[in-house]
Amino acid sequence: MAEVQTTFVKAINAALARAMRADERVIVLGEDVAEGGPYTTTAGLAEEFGIERVINTPISEAAVCGAAIGAAQAGLRPVVEIMFIDFLTLALDQLVNQAAKAHFMSGGQLTVPLVVRTQGGAGSRSGAQHSQSLEAWLTHVPGLKVVMPSCAADAAGLLASAIADPNPVVFVENKSLYFRRELAPEDPAPVPLGRARTLRPGRDLTIVALSRLVGEALSAAEQLASDGIEAEVIDPRTLTPLDLDTIAESVRRTGRAVVAHEAVYTGGFGAEIAAQLQAAAFDFLKAPIQRVGAPFTPVPVSPPLEDAYRPGAAEIHRAARIAAHWDEPFAASPEPGAVTAP
């Protein structure tokens, strides 16, 4: 298939436009979306589809999210943009108590074909209220699906599937990925929700990484290869539903696993993956499953602090070496985290 030079935001933008062209029930609403939003993900949509389908809303996350739920229940396919995942707190009742439970409580009468697009992640010196990774909260709620793409091609394919899905889907992007130059198929096929992608095969160790940490995991895997450790890298792509089969199959082969995400390590989704993995592959494990995440602190602004806070290839590499050398003497190490306390 022909590939083109693109970026994550352009892929999202094109996927929205494709969905809106294909189905007039698809509408986009959120703060400043008709103007393109702060990251240009919705640029040009209002010009093509009109402001009746690309709706600038007040700064009213509860009403906007709730109105989208109501519109979805009444037959539309709304895609809401919550500008920063940090603002999702303002719409959580709508997501958690309303959207996630409508199908269930109505005995299947209601469906909520809704997508909530939002973005998180640190690295832009934006401070503790514009930088978080809160996806784990959402995975704790039956009825919601949670998607976290790591590249432009998957973003386009997963967004198409999310819009077509009859359930509420939270689509969590990472702002650090937005403007990298990437290659992606010119006409990307939908990527089914609940199917992981193996980006690199390896026999010694499995690295399961989410969102921005997928690229970091690939860098770490390069470095590990030069250390003589062949790491397999898997991107689950969707957290709910989770493709445990692909991950567990890999870990049964390699016997060692590192789970990496940018979210705070305590209560992060890595804990869930680790718990499910130990149950699915206990007899095959040669080392404790290692976790990589941010330390248990709000995201700081000051550049040296934020850089130290944010986990990346170095932390994955370190965790992978602990797992790989576990059975050797003196290999044990403290809990992984981006910051090593002095």
Place this chain on the structure above:
Amino acid sequence: MKELDNQRLVWIYTQMLRIREFEERVKGTFEEYPGVIRGHTHLADGAEASIVGSLATLRPSDQLMATYRCHGYPLALGTDPKAMMAEIYGRSTGLCGGYGGSMHLVDTERGFLGTSGIVGQGIPQATGAAYAAQIRKQDQVVLCFFGDGASKQGAFSESLNVASLWKLPIVYVMENNSYNVVTRVEQEDANAAAGEPLAMKAKAFSMPGVTVDGGDPIAVYEAVGAAVDRARSGAGPTLVESKVYRLSAHGNIIAPPGVPLHYPEHEAIEVFGAREEYEAALRGDPVPRFRARLISDGSLTVDAADQIAAHVREEMQVAVQFGIDSPYPEPEAALHNVYA
């Protein structure tokens, strides 16, 4: 708005009585069949005129959302009371298969898009349904019911702003029963504390706000009907404050398993010692009041009224029996309907 002819007036009275009788049977279940209802129930006795007067303004393609005090709306829309009672009893034959219960009745076929058990949080969804109606251009209107307490939620303010800004075809019906569980509205609402009607909140959102006697179904029909006409014409939303007095306590008592549940005395008496206030409300009970009015103006004979009452009693007795006789869902059903 259509004139209410005789037949329609009798229909309104019949629906009011059906709601009252249904809820009497819900209340009665606590004594007749202890343990059959364990969770929360909230009765709308006292609000029947407001409910039926409002719904009488709708066309079949219109939609509505309501609160956890929700038994009345589907009854007036024609939902089978047997399925409703079975739902309240948690049976597999229930309207929502036993997944919703008393607080979460839904009947999408009749335009009843459901309720929120979280105060005020259904308002945005009703607003979104109105947005869908607006862009579908099929002349649909949405009625959004909530209580006086909900008007202090952010979701209320956010939604009314959006609805007025976008001129959505929706009517917000605030059933003001003067109590947030046991807190009186004057204790928690700045307008009420200042002696002003709650309908004046509409002014903040540049929409009409009207206050109506929610015990008079014809007055409600006229006020909500004018607002529905306005919404359908594209002129935007209205806030209707319908003043009702709930004749039962907020809900049944909450107690650990094994302890029988019941309805306590109304908060006016139990908490505020305002027996006279409550007795005055009882004297103004909208159901006998409307019956007397229809009889005195010749719209209904005493015999016909008694026949309606007998028929309704029978209908709701059948509903109770159906619920009692219905099976519970299989345990595996707990895992169904999580995702569509």
